[in-house]
Amino acid sequence: MEKAAAGLSGLTVSEDVDRKILIAVDFGTTFSGVAWAQTRRPDVQTIIIQWPDASSGGLEGVSSDKVPTELRYEDNECRWGFQVDDFGLRHQWFKLDLDPSQSRDISDLSRQYPDQHALPPGYNASAEKLCTDYLAALRTHTEKVLQHKLPASIIKSTPIEYIITVPAVWTDQAQALTRACAFNAGMGKDLQIISEPEAAAIYALHAMDPHSIEVGDTFVLCDAGGGTVDLISYKVTALKPILKVEEASPGSGRLCGSTFLNRIFQKFLTDKLSLNEEWDEEVVEDAMKRFDLVTKKAFKGDVNEEFIIPVPGLADDPTQGVRRGKYKLKGSDLKQIFDPVVAEVLSLVQGQIASPHHLGRAPKAVLMVGGFGQSAYLRETLRKALPPGIEVMQPPNGWTAVVRGALMKGLSALSPETERVKVASRVARKHYGTEIMSRYDSGKHAKATAWWDDYDGEMKVFDMSWFIVKGAPVNESVPYVRKYHKVWKVAEGPRQTVAQDILMCPDTEDRGAPIYKDGADVRHLARLKADLSCIPQGELLQKMGKDGRMYYVVYYEIEMTYYSASTKYALVYKGRDETERKGMKGEHPRCKRDEMKPTECRNFSISSGNG
Known part of the structure; x- marks a missing residue:
């Protein structure tokens, strides 16, 4: 079934x-x-x-x-x-x-x-x-x-x-x-x-009692799985006609999921019982299955409780707690198995709560999803450690919250009338921009980077134009449009293409967006191209430069659309919509794409993590 x-x-x-x-x-x-x-x-x-x-x-x-x-x-x-x-x-x-x-x-x-x-x-x-x-x-x-x-x-x-x-x-x-x-x-x-975490949040907030949610409330979503634990925070911005939230802080995560409980338990059991003459891999298999399916889910933190672990075939050893093929695992030992992993999760949750993006306002609740997120001991440890007034909640079906929320979001994208929870904006996780030609500013630019531009008759530099900066809110599915132009001498003849590189910077040390392309951590993300060969030479705009020579000037736009975990870029020439554009394409290293005919045009979509 x-x-x-x-x-x-x-x-x-x-x-x-x-x-x-x-x-x-x-x-x-x-x-x-x-x-x-x-x-x-x-x-x-x-x-x-x-x-x-x-x-x-x-x-x-x-x-x-x-x-x-x-x-x-x-x-x-x-x-x-x-x-x-x-x-x-x-x-x-x-x-x-x-x-x-x-x-x-x-x-x-x-x-x-x-x-x-x-x-x-x-x-x-x-x-x-x-x-x-x-x-x-x-x-x-x-x-x-x-x-x-x-x-x-x-x-x-x-x-x-x-x-x-x-x-x-x-x-x-x-x-x-x-x-x-x-x-x-x-x-x-x-x-x-x-x-x-966004998919999990959509499901978790949908499953909550709507009467307990108010505009302005913030929630920390903790997706604690088998391998990784991912967190993100959301702020409620509207309740009707649908629940709308925006990211309150960027996501964080670490390798500290429940798989490590299994590994620590296996090491504990091996250290404890492996000298028994009948110890073998089958004993380990039976013990691990019991621990994974029953014991770690049942533990609530009672150090006086005992748990039965099957160790079939092992000789009775009262000093080790082995009798009739069963080992009595003490609650105090189980607590020591849990605590290193739980401490890692607690550190992540506390880091989210202390994020400056919360503006000093404590979140209303921590929503626990994922398999490890259903742990009673993890829940109670967080409740005791977190400040009073922050609830720790485990929505129903927490282990499958991610896939349920992903399906809900996918359905709402095709049929907006089905939408019940919407993530209206997100926090950019990187800087995104392009390199442009700018007027030289002695207060901003290094003199060694400046050069004379004959067309405008002034000093210029190549520097970065960041259309999205790290930490800024990014709206869902709303295109960001920036205008650009390129200039070259008529004597050089018409160009076949216009290209623009999209660059990004993760800014891991939060030093601010770099001024130059060769700044720390600036990396190439995509190249957008427009094929100009199909445009008659007489239709290309010509202007006289300050030096008295004639120049071609091409004006164009770049559209950036940011989704949950992907970004779409498009280069638009003369305001033509997608069905009118010719030969525009995006290229991304290591990302396979279909080959396109010269007269064919599609937006090229790459995953970019919403910044």
């Missing part, structure tokens, strides 16, 4: 909306989830809960809200998810290798407690291949499920569109690679990308 997601009951979509099937994919570090719906029935949102296992290649094997993000290649066959058994090495955490800044080895926990079964990054396969193979397996399984749930005529005639989630702290290149992997996995060109 499948599970119906809490959603938008009673809503219908007008008949003029084309029927589509939307499939949301929460591509997680340790577990992934899938939800789907039809645009004409947005009130029926379904979570896939049946997955193939090692003994069954069919649709049904294991029942779970999510499937492990793991791969193993055996005899030219790619096993994935629950098909990967607990013995032997496997590929894990490969999603993180799409973004070197989120390396699986950057946290203290990952260095202290490595997974003994994980293959090293890049072993026999690149991160792109691993992600593509995993997403392809996930897509194939999902579409097989749909074939059993919907009539064949609907499957054949209805377009399928995918939505995939990425961490809020993902770099532009990592988001572009994620899109490329999903495309190569068969998820189509019209893929939507949504940030994980």
